Amino acid sequence: MNVSLFEIMSYPFMQRALLGALITGLIAPSLGIYLVQRKMSLIGDGIGHIALTGVGVGLLTGSNPVVTAIIVSALGAVAVELIRERGRTSGDMALAILFYGGIAGGVFLVGLAPGKGSANLTSYLFGSLVTTTPADLVAMAVLGACVLAVTVGLRPWLFAVCQDEEYAKVSGLPVRALNLLLAVMTAVTVTVAMRTVGLLLVSALMVVPVAAAQLVSRGFAGTMALAMLGGVVSAGTGMTLSGGFNLQPGATIVLVAIALFVLVALAGTVLRRRRRAEPAQVAACEPPECVLDS
Amino acid sequence: MSTSPVLVIRHGAVAYDRPVLRDVNLTVTSGEVVAVLGANGSGKSTMIRAALGLVPLAEGEVELFGTPLRRFRERRRIGYVPQRLGAGGGVPATVGEVVGSGRLARRGFPGRRTAEDRQAVAGALAAVGLTDRANDPVASLSGGQQQRTLIARALAGQPDLLVLDEPTAGVDAASQEAFADALRDFVARGGTVLLVAHELGPLQPVITRAVVVHDGVIAHDGPVPHPSGHHAEPGHDHVHPHAPQDPPSIWGRE
Numbered sequence: 386m387n388v389s390l391f392e393i394m395s396y397p398f399m400q401r402a403l404l405g406a407l408i409t410g411l412i413a414p415s416l417g418i419y420l421v422q423r424k425m426s427l428i429g430d431g432i433g434h435i436a437l438t439g440v441g442v443g444l445l446t447g448s449n450p451v452v453t454a455i456i457v458s459a460l461g462a463v464a465v466e467l468i469r470e471r472g473r474t475s476g477d478m479a480l481a482i483l484f485y486g487g488i489a490g491g492v493f494l495v496g497l498a499p500g501k502g503s504a505n506l507t508s509y510l511f512g513s514l515v516t517t518t519p520a521d522l523v524a525m526a527v528l529g530a531c532v533l534a535v536t537v538g539l540r541p542w543l544f545a546v547c548q549d550e551e552y553a554k555v556s557g558l559p560v561r562a563l564n565l566l567l568a569v570m571t572a573v574t575v576t577v578a579m580r581t582v583g584l585l586l587v588s589a590l591m592v593v594p595v596a597a598a599q600l601v602s603r604g605f606a607g608t609m610a611l612a613m614l615g616g617v618v619s620a621g622t623g624m625t626l627s628g629g630f631n632l633q634p635g636a637t638i639v640l641v642a643i644a645l646f647v648l649v650a651l652a653g654t655v656l657r658r659r660r661r662a663e664p665a666q667v668a669a670c671e672p673p674e675c676v677l678d679s
Numbered sequence: 680m681s682t683s684p685v686l687v688i689r690h691g692a693v694a695y696d697r698p699v700l701r702d703v704n705l706t707v708t709s710g711e712v713v714a715v716l717g718a719n720g721s722g723k724s725t726m727i728r729a730a731l732g733l734v735p736l737a738e739g740e741v742e743l744f745g746t747p748l749r750r751f752r753e754r755r756r757i758g759y760v761p762q763r764l765g766a767g768g769g770v771p772a773t774v775g776e777v778v779g780s781g782r783l784a785r786r787g788f789p790g791r792r793t794a795e796d797r798q799a800v801a802g803a804l805a806a807v808g809l810t811d812r813a814n815d816p817v818a819s820l821s822g823g824q825q826q827r828t829l830i831a832r833a834l835a836g837q838p839d840l841l842v843l844d845e846p847t848a849g850v851d852a853a854s855q856e857a858f859a860d861a862l863r864d865f866v867a868r869g870g871t872v873l874l875v876a877h878e879l880g881p882l883q884p885v886i887t888r889a890v891v892v893h894d895g896v897i898a899h900d901g902p903v904p905h906p907s908g909h910h911a912e913p914g915h916d917h918v919h920p921h922a923p924q925d926p927p928s929i930w931g932r933e
Contacts, residue, residue: 424769
């Protein structure tokens with residue numbers, strides 16, 4: 386398999402596919418960590434549903450589906466943010482209607498588009514990495530850089546807002562602007578990942594590496610770095626496996642990410658058991674509270 | 680030290696479904712340590728939340744440092760300590776990271792972190808006695824230590840006014856003492872404090888004035904009322920039979 390894998394990876398289309406997967410693997414967890422922090426892990430999935438309507442609009446009007454997907458999913462993400470901000474109990478229902486409206490609208494519009502069959506729909510729902518063109522790759526790189534500039538560059542502010550929104554408000558941080566920026570970046574990430582893992586699996590790449598990272602990390606910055614590493618490793622491994630064994634790339638990438646999570650969880654359990662077997666150290670790691678006071 | 684008003688509430692009223700606060704008037708001047716006391720549901724927390732703009736006033740007005748709340752932009756002058764951390768917390772965060780977010784109001788947006796920021800965070804951690812826990816996940820701390828983390832976060836911004844919502848609820852005695860010390864230092868440096876409390880405990884000597892809220896109105900404004908009846912007995916153990924034995928963690932129920 387080694388020789389054939391090497392051969393396969395020497396094709397430019399496979400190299401573009403690998404690069405595209407790596408970009409997605411890097412940016413999706415960097416954004417997803419904020420959604421997880423807010424305990425809104427499934428929002429990425431919903432935005433993915435809404436993006437499908439954008440794809441439908443693009444195919445129907447003959448415009449670039451990536452552009453229309455970004456616009457429609459950004460509008461959807463802003464709507465989701467406004468619903469969240471109000472914090473109404475009916476918000477849950479509003480989100481459900483928005484998300485299913487999004488996917489139904491997408492399927493409906495793609496069906497209306499001339500000469501665009503179900504094969505096309507599948508490529509957006511589950512990704513189509515190997516058809517990545519050089520122009521697609523440039524778009525992914527530029528959009529990915531925008532997402533990273535926000536998620537990594539504004540980390541302290543986004544962390545503060547997602548951790549304790551009321552405190553951020555009292556501190557005078559631009560809470561609303563940051564929330565809307567995060568919403569738009571979620572839409573951009575979803576659209577970039579659409580090509581890689583598809584709209585139905587977008588959320589997995591945003592959330593699963595974060596879930597794995599936080600099993601071993603102590604802080605937010607550490608979790609973010611580990612999650613981005615996990616995302617890149619999953620995307621790279623998944624893409625290589627899919628090239629070598631002729632597997633569906635998006636699904637393989639997500640399954641590798643989940644396997645990584647399971648491995649980390651198992652390793653963590655073993656380590657904790659081993660630590661418990663050394664009782665002297667356990668006693669030393671939790672000093673009595675009164676000693677801490679100066 | 681000037682005695683200019685730091686916080687003024689005039690004829691403040693708040694209503695959710697029913698009126699929670701009615702015609703509340705409060706003036707806190709520079710250097711004071713004001714405790715807002717009252718039973719659960721009396722409206723005492725709502726009062727300070729309204730003063731910070733977290734709850735809209737149905738009537739009346741709030742002034743912070745002489746500026747109406749609507750036009751108040753010097754948010755860095757306020758250090759807010761909520762009862763518990765917000766909903767966020769799905770991802771681990773270290774004590775240092777949480778306290779560091781208290782510097783953001785000073786840093787500006789999007790300012791760089793300076794040596795001054797680092798010093799302020801270190802100073803705030805030292806003030807509450809958590810220096811050696813800076814790199815630990817907040818979830819690994821006791822309830823009292825988590826509360827001290829939130830106080831350090833507010834202190835890190837070097838505010839002029841500290842507003843605390845039930846800072847000692849469900850907090851162990853050691854943390855209460857550490858907290859009283861931190862408050863004393865803060866006041867000695869010219870700070871003003873407004874805190875909501877159910878009972879004062881070790882804080883009592885630090886308090887300069889007490890405001891008692893009862894049924895949405897201010898029932899007392901003056902010296903700290905002395906406990907009466909069996910509450911006044913030495914060694915009285917203030918037990919709430921209705922309170923949970925093990926208070927829920929301030930980071931949410933786990």
